[in-house]
Amino acid sequence: MATGRKNNDTDQPQLDTEREGQGAGVPATGNLFFAAVEMTRMPMVVTDPHQPDNPIAFVNDAFLDMTGYEEAEVLGRNCRILQGPETDSETVAEIRTALAEQRAVAVDILNYKADGTPFWNALFIGPIFDSRGRLIHWSSSQMDITRRRMSEQSLRQAQKMEAIGQLTAGLAHDFNNLLQAISGNLELAAHHAAGHPVLESAIERASRAAHKGGCLTQQLLTFARKQRLDPRRVNLNTLVVEFSEMLVRSMGGQVELQLDLHPGLPACVVDPTHLQMALLNVVINARDAMPQGGRATVGTSVVQDARRTDAHPLPAGGCVVLWVADQGRGMTSEVRRRAIEPFFTTKEPGTGLGLAMVHGFVQQSHGRLEIDSAPERGTTVRMIFPVAQDRAAGAAPPAMPAVRTGPDTATILLVEDSEDVRQVADHYLRSLGYQVLAASSGEEALDLLAHAGGVDLLFTDVIMPGGMNGLQLAERVRQRQPGLPVLLTTGYMDELASQGAQLPSMAVLGKPYRRNELAESIRTALGRTPAPAGQEG
Template identity: 55%
Template sequence: MPDALPSPHRPSAIVTRPGLDERGTVFFAAIEMIRMPMILTDPRRPDNPIIFANQAFQDLTGYEEADLIGRNCRFLQGPQTDRGTVDELRDAVAAQRAIATEILNYKRDGTPFWNSVFIGPVFDDAGDILYFFASQLDITRRWASEQAFRQAQKMDAIGQLTAGLAHDFNNLLQVVTGNLEMAVQSVGEERPARQIARAIKAAERGAKLTTQLLAFARRTRLEPKVLGLNALVLAFAEVIESTLGDAIAVKLDLTPGLPGVTLDRTHLEVALLNVLLNARDAMPKGGTVTIATDRVTVAGDVVAQGLPPGEYVALRVTDEGEGMPPHVIERATEPFFSTKGAARGTGLGLAMVHGFVQQSLGRLEIASREGHGTTVSMIFPATAAEEAPAESRHRPRRGSETVLVVEDGDDVRSLASEYLEDLGYTVLLARDGQEALAVIEAEPALDLVFSDLVMPGGLDGLGLAAEARRRRPDLPVLLVTDDEPRVADGPRAPTMDVLGKPYRKSELADRVRAAIDRGAGQRVAPGEPPHG
């Protein structure tokens, strides 16, 4: 009975395929014509070389047949190929058993691709091994989608944990900064005042840390306005140069005539500063950092771009530093991941930038090579709207109205009361939503409800605001929170506003005054129908 396939002891016949029996000819013809990338190797020859590769495999890898024949498949591996997966494949070949797995391989031009590989032995009728047959499938796009989904799940879980921690931490910081702020006003000696000022500065750094955490988790409320990136960079240049120091030269490469972008200016400035600080740290001996802007058009392969088709504007920061290896780039936006050490970084800078850019419907890209520097690009959707005029700052004013403070934390409630009384307001207190509703019913002269969003019991700040509006449509409500998107997603009324936590006395004065004035504008005039 003839062999099922041509004998492995005639390699020249295998390559040229003359004199094969009918079954062998049909087998090779089938592999050669099929569109899935496939190869055959000969385990009876030293190092199990490739003896056949169909055209689909050549198209996938970029190698021609002459480059493939006689080589072991390991040439497809590269620096990021998982060694454990390689060992699994090697063990399966040694045991002459089939295996299916996924492995990172590299094309002839160095491009990595995720390869879904099936390898199986081919035996003759006597049970002797003839070949190993391997089919390949480029699953790079599927793998990228799965990784993005897993990353999104992880980020969501961290975001939920972060929000809970930030609420408690911000309450502590509110008490610390508030009491220090009150104390410094009553201290006359220079030395204690300096010590208190240092304590305030440390507490403010803690507040900035929670802000970065929440920005990473996309749980801060953005206040976007139409901006020109070129104008923002030019206006911010003095701050940039003083922050980076004399050892770093700043070069601007701004493309004229760019469309505007709709972004939160403060968050964008903080994001740009974080990227620039990373660039400075990558050049300990000094160097040049280039800030560039340009126009980006997304079309065609939308999945690869990660953005819907349209016009975009990019803000890019390029340094001349040491660069990053691929495994560091992959983790660069993870929270708390840092290559600087605990003394120099928290690992939140790029995580915060990534969160802000995504929340702004953009994309963060990092391109780097060891020894050749790094480019970080923030890509934002372009807008056709006109740039918003600069806002005039509201001058803090005192008041004499009556404010209801709703807060379950004794220290935070006492601090808010002290702040407001010092500003001239009459203050009423409640520990939860139910107590607050009782005060609202009993005090018709009430001018403002100032409430925390998170409270115990069945009535949180949003529920209290809705119930207060039902009973008193003209009663303004000012919510204080560190979970501002939750407020933005909930029902809003013209008389409701939000204050971020922790806040300074001056911020509270401005927002309370503005909220009361807004409520006065909504009050029902005699003879007019009530507001809905």
């Protein structure tokens, strides 16, 4: 029987229109029917339901071209030869039911060509009756709709990611503000809890939990492609070698890590830090797939298969691949299909965000993710990136904004709408030796600036209630003090992405941040190497 699924397939039961000399007499129009089938450009198959197992009686050249079979390889065989390991059994059952009831059926089905290549087949099967209403043949028309199915699948995935991204983005700012207040106050409490082991231990555990909460939010934003990337020209071989010590440590004692690096690999343009985290996620998955030990290989290569490049599609100019292969238990087709879905996991415990985050990062980097796996045959994950164009090389870094000359202790205009977060940031800055002007809104900040006469740096949240966000405030402040250093902070980077042209002269500090991270960001924004007096108290 044929295999099918709504609206697609090349495996199908076909009609039997008897030719002269085949069984009971055929109307004179029978030969005309076969001639018409042979001449049509649409792949066609005719089967004979009067023979055991409803074998193929006729195929046209279009069918042979589509499937890669020779005519002698298909005649006399059932259409199920087109079925394979991932052909949907429910679709096959739907076709068989239609055949048993002698009625037409239209399905999409995953079939396989002669060389084993899977393709989506839009299949229509219809019965052919003689003038007395007796079934004489099954006829099926087919069409390779693989590209359409891939486009539809990509659209569904994009819509799913957009929905989760919107949900995450709506929560990220407020959630990271809460985490900033929690982690900041815990850090302050830890300073005063010195010498009290019970308090120190409790604060440390709470701080770790707050840090994990921040990482979880970042994973969600990464999956949803909402994080801000800092792409640079990167050689994947160099990145892997420099990161190999961390990868080896992540493997533990039972799993061996090998490198297989392609010599002379062209560069690509990616965020190296996020790529390292993506690679670490995949390597940890490989380790977990081999609980009894084994070998994992991290390698690089160049995409040379034009079909793979066309299938994704990727920008012209060639592609490089960073891949991880393991000897683990592998995935079933269902698990592999859902592997990049958020919150889908086979681990206990597990968040189900590891490969989702990797997929989001690779997509945002204009690349593609491939996963090959089968039960007991291991898994290979490939991150494919376009080769860097020559014009991407040698891009000069943005000039450091000028710093206002004045006393050694700088004055910072702090703008933060959350009172809890503002108090933490104010305490951090003052403990670092800076003078602070604190405001809860952009409008209040401009009033303070008017009375102060000038500041050395603007440190502002990006998303604030009211009519002025942090980017708009920075523009207004720089109208008064051209070249003023600006440090932005946010728990949600999406708004920054839409303002990319303004960002080269503005540093960004993600929430939640620690005191030492704030200190380093302030020094970098001010263009100063030494710390102000009293910084590390």
